[in-house]
Amino acid sequence: MTQRRAYRWPQPLAGQQERIWYGGDYNPDQWPEEVWDDDVRLMKKAGVNLVSVGIFSWAKIETSEGVYDFDWLDRIIDKLGEAGVAVDLASATASPPMWLTQAHPEVLWKDYRGDVCQPGARQHWRPTSPVFREYALKLCRAMAEHYKGNPYVVAWHVSNEYGCHNRFDYSEDAEHAFQQWCEERYGTIDAVNDAWGTAFWAQRMNDFSEIVPPRFIGDGNFMNPGKLLDFKRFSSDALKAFYIAERDALAEITPDLPLTTNFMVSASGSVLDYDDWGDEVDFVSNDHYFIPGEAHLDELAFSASLVDGIARKDPWFLMEHSTSAVNWREINYRKEPGQLVRDSLAHVAMGADAVCYFQWRQSKAGAEKFHSAMVPHAGEDSAVFRDVCELGADLNKLSDEGILGSRLAKSRVAVVFDYESEWATEHTATPTQHVHHVDEPLAWFRALADQGVTADVVPVRGAWDGYEMVVLPSVYLLSEETTRRVRDYVVGGGRLVVTYYTGISDEKDHVWLGGYPGSIRDVVGVRVEEFMPMGNDFTGVPDHLDLSNGAVAHDIADVIGSVDESATVLATFKDNPWTGMDGVPAIVANTFGEGRSVYVGARLGREGLALSLPEILESLGMAEAGGNDGRVLHVEREGADGSRFVFSFNRTHETVRVPVEGEVVVSSFADVDGETASIKPNGVIVTKK
Template sequence: MNERKQFQWPQPLEGNRPRIWYGGDYNPDQWPEEVWDEDIELMHRAGVNFVSVGIFSWAKLEPEEGVYDFDWLDRVIDKLGKAGIAVDLASGTASPPMWLTQKHPEVLWEDERGDTCWPGARQHWRATSPVFLDYALKLCRAMAEHYQDNPYVVAWHVGNEYGCHNRFDYSDDAMRAFQKWCEARYGTIEAVNDAWGTAFWAQRMNDFSEIIPPRFIGDGNFMNPGKLLDWKRFSSDALLEFYRAERDALLEITPGKPQTTNFMVSASGTGIDYDKWGYDVDFVSNDHYFTPGEAHLDELAYSASLCDGIARKNPWALMEHSTSAVNWRPINHRCEPGELVRDSLAHLAMGADAICYFQWRQSKAGAEKWHSSMVPHAGPDSQVFRDVCELGAELDRLSDEGLPGTRLAKSSVAVVFDYESQWATEHTATPSQQVRHWTEPLDWFRALADQGLTADVVPVRGGWDQYEAAVLPSLYLLSEETSRRVREYVERGGKLFVTYYTGLADERDHIWLGGYPGSIRDVVGVRVEEFAPLGTDHPGTMASLKLSNGVEAYDFADVIGDVAESARVLATFQADPWTGFDGAPAITVNTYGDGKAAYVGARLGREGLSASLPQLLDEMGIAAGGPGSGKVLRVERVDETGGRRFVFLFNRTHETVEVDVEGEPLVASLARVDESGTAEISPNGVLVLKR
């Protein structure tokens, strides 16, 4: 792991004070030049002060090999800058032009069957191609040399959503890079054999040249799990190496200009190890698109909190989200009234100091023409644009009140997330294909919010062991180092929640023997002998299990064979005697050192966890919110030196909720403040207060 880069935030244009950055992707090359002046007038009306330009413009920036055309971009940047709008300038390398791929088809990535991904969309390049890297770096250097002294360019936007479409490449370039990656990681081929367990199915290798990507092995067959886990690590690292090369080419010429690249952090967005990538950016940026339906706000807050964890509580940028519908789902649901403003303020509450959209003006042609934008097809005389203007005014006021530079206040509870545990649970030969790591952290975040506790979502590499309480939710992989941290955390008084599917294997996906969770059995005070997956795939199988506390388990349950004398059983399973589950332990709390460790031995879902948490929190000595507090998501941003505190209150329900006014109201979107010191927040509403 490289040393983490020092945090560096884009600075305002000369003569301006720091503000919350507000804007979005701007694609002027999609429009005739006469539209540009109208765009800038509308940006002024909306309060836009920051736009990303040139992300998919390689074919216009370099129309022929070695022939660069910056004139159009110069004119756009000059218009923007003179209007007080700062530019986040893209490297332009996200998708190569047709002349490049026609001349060098060897840069195109290949799937697991060897089929080529041909041009026609985007990201049709392979990260391990030395030919493509050479062309990309030439463009990066040309961009940097041309714009190194431009006063309106405040940041570099390197690439775009790396791995969104080219996460895996199975070409010979990738094979050679994978071999080198394995040699660097393990040193000897025998160490690789040991890590991958190649004694099984006669897969032993004699030399690194025998390592191949996990190419197609036949329908219904099972890939070596250790190899597949390392392949996912390698694929994330290969893209990271490509990004680093682009970044370094830009910074060699423009060393003082901060750079970033847009991550895709969401509850289910687990393809890239974004926490590892967070070490290599000057500031973290994220693209997030809402989940339609009842989980909308909670999933957004969870993802934004994870982004804050990746940023280590430094300010981060929301580089993309949508004003309403996207274009890439089977059904593209619109935002409900109030959600455009509410969603942006939720990201802001969770630590973002930049609120940006894809995109400024809705396209009239191309694959994203049905993706909503700040200026929709209907034009500025539309509710979307009126909401965009309302949000701009509110961000402006929050900037005046001193919000920029404050940080998300630390919660008392950390919910731990691990990209590699998710990758390991994706294998096709596991106890249950219904269980993945990523769902459990989200369920815990939501269940804790039901109790009035807004948790921090913290990557496994982060400082989760510095919290009063921490949750290890289906953290399938526990390395020796993480196991040591767990043990020391609870010994010195930490309050730990551990669930089913945690600590089953080490970082090589080798099982911890002796019963689960193998490396921390003494900490949790239980020993799981085997699993009881639940489902209806065969007639007569158990679909669910009831617990003595009134909740129901589904998908997965542990067969707990032993409970330590230092542990107390809080809930048992209730089932027919012949199942062997009747009266068996389901939820326990163990005393270990100066701390406590609770164990939840089944998948309870958000509802079951929410119903179980009052007793669990009481047993662990953790204060929850008061009655009705779960109806409101309460988030604070704090100034650690000046004492300013900003309280954000979001309605989590579809009913109007009443709250106490804890300070000076700054923003009341779908909210009404009473003179009596209370306020009513309507569905999709938010109230922002300054203390």
């Protein structure tokens, strides 16, 4: 396993106290210099103490090959630093300038049909290009040499959102690199043949030179699933190798500056294996953009909890989120009143010690001109900027109260998330295209919250086996190592929930034989013989199954053929007798060693899980795990000195009254009256015990 880099956090400017970092992406090169002084004035008014600079400035910094212009960047960094605003300086390599791609079109990535991605947007470079790497590292070294020792630069922002647009490259460079990656991973071509099951459809290879990326194979055909899974692993690794090269070039010249790059962790974000990448940064950073609608707060809290898991509960940096609307959805909904402050404090509750936005000043031109910002087109006389100032004051208050010495308190319950299981379930030849790993963890997080339990979201490589109760939600891939951890956990007294679509295959996507979930059947006490997908694409097919406890299953159910003598059926399916599902077990409790398990054999969604959870928790001996008001999301951060910061967020669109324990530090859209508080929709209160 990779050695995790030592945790290092950006330190405050000389003479300043450590505080929650607050600010955003700043693009002064988009504006005339007369705007810069006004920017600094407004930053001080809002309480901004850090901005990220230079993220997309390569063409402005290296104006032609080997010709550098640092003068403008020096001037703005000095203005910011003298005003007490620190700089998170970007390597500026996210998008190459036109002079580079014109001279070297071979750095442009290709799609799976072989078409070249032309310049004109961003991230139009291939991660495996030795030519592009040479130019990018030359820029990194020039930036580091120029800014080493600069008192206002507190961290390196390496590139930007790796893989957002160039996750997959099918070029000749990528082909050669994929061959090398396979040789390093497997050693022999026979091992690759075994991993990919190439005996099927006469795909056997005689040499590593016969390995090609999963390029276009014709509409309606099916790619080898083992190759496709490995190509996704390779693509994450190829981008990671490029990041490491940039990181090391910068660190060699400026060893005292911590380095990070911004991940894109969200409930559906599986572009890269961010938990694997978490080993390679000095501190974890994340970009998160809200999901409009009723799941807004819950999805944000779920994602932030996963970032905390990736960071192993060290403080992490919210590098980007939005003050209001984004610009890249078909419909770009604004945030409701209160959500700008509420969303930011939710990230802080989940362990963020930095809150930054994209971006500082809303662009007047370009593809992101309608993306919201801290200073909107309307200027400082606007609700958005007033909220930005309010948030700055709130973060300063929390800093004054000592929140920087605290960490997100460990929950009793862990929900496991696995990037590779999501990649495997994305294949186009599966029992149903409507079921993926990525959907189930969020449903469990929300259903547990409905029961008053705020779970930790923990990567599969993380220490989930240190929790009282663990949920494995559609964790499709169970390697031998993860299987051993599951078995040891339950034998030792752990309480485990396993759902449908868990433990179907090993890490090579080879099915565990003998009935599902193959490697842990005895742990959960069931043997699943086949799947029952459901839908509405053909007239007369089943579109749901009722359960005896009142829940309703959609999309997929397990055909459980038998249960062990140690098991107890908690709920069954109810259906017409001729379907074969009437009376079939749906939820089964089991004892194994010193522990207990529950198997949930269908997709029940948040509502069905919330309905079923009381009996599930009871059977696991965890009935007392809830107890909090499910209308309120409760999150605690605890300090080494025993202090506790308690965050209470209203999850509903109705005012909720809650008891107040301790001193109220911050409140938004809430009225505090002695020992109780009324939290309005989109409201939050933070108390200190």
